[in-house]
Amino acid sequence: MALAEAILVCLTERPMSGYDLAKNFDASIGFFWRASHQQIYRELGRLREKGYVVSEEVSQDGKPNRIIHTLTADGKKALRAWSKKPAKHPSLKDDMLVKFYALENMDLNALKDQLTIRMEQHQTKLSKYYRIKERYYDGQNLNLTQKGKLIALEMGIDQEIQTIQRLEDAMRKIGEL
Amino acid sequence: MALAEAILVCLTERPMSGYDLAKNFDASIGFFWRASHQQIYRELGRLREKGYVVSEEVSQDGKPNRIIHTLTADGKKALRAWSKKPAKHPSLKDDMLVKFYALENMDLNALKDQLTIRMEQHQTKLSKYYRIKERYYDGQNLNLTQKGKLIALEMGIDQEIQTIQRLEDAMRKIGEL
DNA sequence: TAACCCTATGCAACAAATTGCATATAATCA
DNA sequence: TGATTATATGCAATTTGTTGCATAGGGTTA
Numbered sequence: 081m082a083l084a085e086a087i088l089v090c091l092t093e094r095p096m097s098g099y100d101l102a103k104n105f106d107a108s109i110g111f112f113w114r115a116s117h118q119q120i121y122r123e124l125g126r127l128r129e130k131g132y133v134v135s136e137e138v139s140q141d142g143k144p145n146r147i148i149h150t151l152t153a154d155g156k157k158a159l160r161a162w163s164k165k166p167a168k169h170p171s172l173k174d175d176m177l178v179k180f181y182a183l184e185n186m187d188l189n190a191l192k193d194q195l196t197i198r199m200e201q202h203q204t205k206l207s208k209y210y211r212i213k214e215r216y217y218d219g220q221n222l223n224l225t226q227k228g229k230l231i232a233l234e235m236g237i238d239q240e241i242q243t244i245q246r247l248e249d250a251m252r253k254i255g256e257l
Numbered sequence: 258m259a260l261a262e263a264i265l266v267c268l269t270e271r272p273m274s275g276y277d278l279a280k281n282f283d284a285s286i287g288f289f290w291r292a293s294h295q296q297i298y299r300e301l302g303r304l305r306e307k308g309y310v311v312s313e314e315v316s317q318d319g320k321p322n323r324i325i326h327t328l329t330a331d332g333k334k335a336l337r338a339w340s341k342k343p344a345k346h347p348s349l350k351d352d353m354l355v356k357f358y359a360l361e362n363m364d365l366n367a368l369k370d371q372l373t374i375r376m377e378q379h380q381t382k383l384s385k386y387y388r389i390k391e392r393y394y395d396g397q398n399l400n401l402t403q404k405g406k407l408i409a410l411e412m413g414i415d416q417e418i419q420t421i422q423r424l425e426d427a428m429r430k431i432g433e434l
Numbered sequence: 435t436a437a438c439c440c441t442a443t444g445c446a447a448c449a450a451a452t453t454g455c456a457t458a459t460a461a462t463c464a
Numbered sequence: 465t466g467a468t469t470a471t472a473t474g475c476a477a478t479t480t481g482t483t484g485c486a487t488a489g490g491g492t493t494a
Contacts, residue, residue, distance in 0.1 A: 081480070082352050089359040099442050112354035119481065121444060144442040144488065156362070163363035167352035167371050169378060171451095175259050175344035177289035177412060182266040183405020185333070186340035194344045201346060224434070228360020231430050235354060235423050242419040246412050253408050257401070258450070276472050296451065298474060321458060321472045348481095 083123050086113045088132060088151060088159045095150040098124055108229075111209070111236055124149055132158055180250065188254060195254075199247045206240040209233060260300050263290045265309060265328060265336045272327040275301055288386075288413050301326055309335055357427065365431060372431075376424045383417040386410060 090096060090104050101124075102117035104110065115123075127133045132155030138146045176198065179186050217230040267273060267281050278301075279294035281287065292300075304310045309332030315323050353375065356363050394407040 082350070082355060083480080086355050089355060089362065092359065092362055097442075098444090102442095109355065109358055111349075112358055113350050114348065116482070117442090118444075118483090122480095125444095140441090143440095143490075146442070159359070159362050160364065163356060163359075164367040166374065167356060169353075169375060170351045171291065171348060172288075173259070173290050174347045176346075177409050178259060178263050178266060178286065179340060179344060180405055180409040180412065181286055181289055182269065182336070182340075183408065184402040185266065185269055185336050186405075187337065190341040197343065198346060225361040227434060228357055228363075231360070231427055232354050232357040234430075235357065235427055238419075238423050238426070242415075246415050249415070250408055250412055253411075257404060260450085274472075275474090279472095293452070294472095295453090295474075299450095317471090320460070320470095323472065 082113065082162075083115055083119060084127060084132075085159060085162045086115070087120065087123055087127065088155050091133060091149060091151040091155070092159070095148050097146040097148055099146070101149075111205075112232060127155070130154075130158075180254075183254075188257070192251065192254065195247055195251050199244055199251075202240050202244050202247070206237065206244070209237045209240065213237070259290065259339075260292055260296060261304060261309075262336060262339045263292070264297065264300055264304065265332050268310060268326060268328040268332070269336070272325050274323040274325055276323070278326075288382075289409060304332070307331075307335075360431075365434075369428065369431065372424055372428050376421055376428075379417050379421050379424070383414065383421070386414045386417065390414070 086105075086109055087101060090101055090109055096104070098117065098121050101120050102115075105113070105115045105120065124133065124135070128135050128149075132152060133149045134152055135147050135149050138148055140146060176194065179191055179194075183191075213230070213233055217226060217233065222230065263282075263286055264278060267278055267286055273281070275294065275298050278297050279292075282290070282292045282297065301310065301312070305312050305326075309329060310326045311329055312324050312326050315325055317323060353371065356368055356371075360368075390407070390410055394403060394410065399407065
């Protein structure tokens with residue numbers, strides 16, 4: 081399970097609350113790994129039990145208390161150990177491809193609408209990636225951390241571009257049926 | 258949950274046992290939706306309860322009895338209804354991208370090895386796709402069912418080619434660090 | 435002023451997926 | 465002859481993911 085590791089990765093940047101992590105999982109690392117706040121809070125409990133993070137309550141006035149989680153030496157070690165274990169390949173489950181596969185039993189017009197919606201979603205994501213790249217990673221003097229994130233981001237960008245192309249292709253093909 | 262639908266899709270071709278379905282999920286439809294035999298048997302139970310399939314035990318000599326599942330009219334209706342519902346986009350969880358994102362805390366050599374392994378896996382898959390395409394879908398007179406499967410297959414082919422390219426890119430980039 | 439969103443945490447129930455185990459027969463390979 | 469592979473089905477336990485709800489103060493909008 082890489083949710084644990086994704087959280088640890090976030091905490092290498094700086095100590096964070098569960099809420100901060102949840103927001104991170106809506107952006108940055110969330111481009112590569114999705115998780116809801118409920119999952120994150122549950123996982124943080126486990127990480128604390130294992131001693132990979134330590135948690136400290138901080139009171140704020142007006143707002144509810146925050147619980148700030150900090151990565152421990154053990155947590156960092158666990159992260160490095162994880163980096164040596166083979167990455168399992170992504171699960172590959174796609175409704176849409178199943179629908180193409182079963183084209184004969186599908187409603188073609190509905191499918192075209194779904195294709196359009198999906199293209200728009202990928203386009204939106206792509207624009208977001210471009211904005212982030214320009215804003216944060218367009219300089220010359222990037223350190224290793226930034227270079228890694230840039231590689232991930234550029235893989236994301238290429239993936240979106242290619243996905244949109246494939247969807248356009250598919251749209252054309254079912255138009256020609 | 259589209260496992261139910263993926264099973265129904267398989268059963269549009271012909272009545273099958275759970276074992277047959279499990280094998281299908283190791284090939285053909287399994288390219289777009291993965292499932293273990295345990296999942297399939299459990300799901301078949303639910304589909305039977307809903308009346309989407311009927312199941313009939315067939316004795317064989319020597320081998321254990323097979324339970325053959327046949328799609329019902331209700332099942333076919335459910336499939337068509339599903340085709341109109343928006344496809345949710347794939348979950349997008351990738352260990353490898355998380356590892357790039359966290360490059361600073363990773364073991365670079367281990368990561369390169371993992372990249373290589375993954376490239377080989379995608380290459381294997383691509384070859385398999387090409388063989389299937391040549392063998393089953395290379396003729397001129399394809400019916401709608403076949404055309405749908407060909408579209409799915411070609412999307413799979415493009416996806417693999419592009420994934421391999423991206424991995425090569427990433428490999429080059431971490432080599433230049 | 436009421437309705438809604440943001441911050442902040444978390445429980446509980448359920449659904450889905452994974453892992454490990456169990457059973458039973460037949461054919462094939464070393 | 466013993467080991468492995470293939471056929472065929474399934475339970476149980478655990479982990480992971482989703483959905484709904486609860487609490488609670490503060491700001492913003494209609």
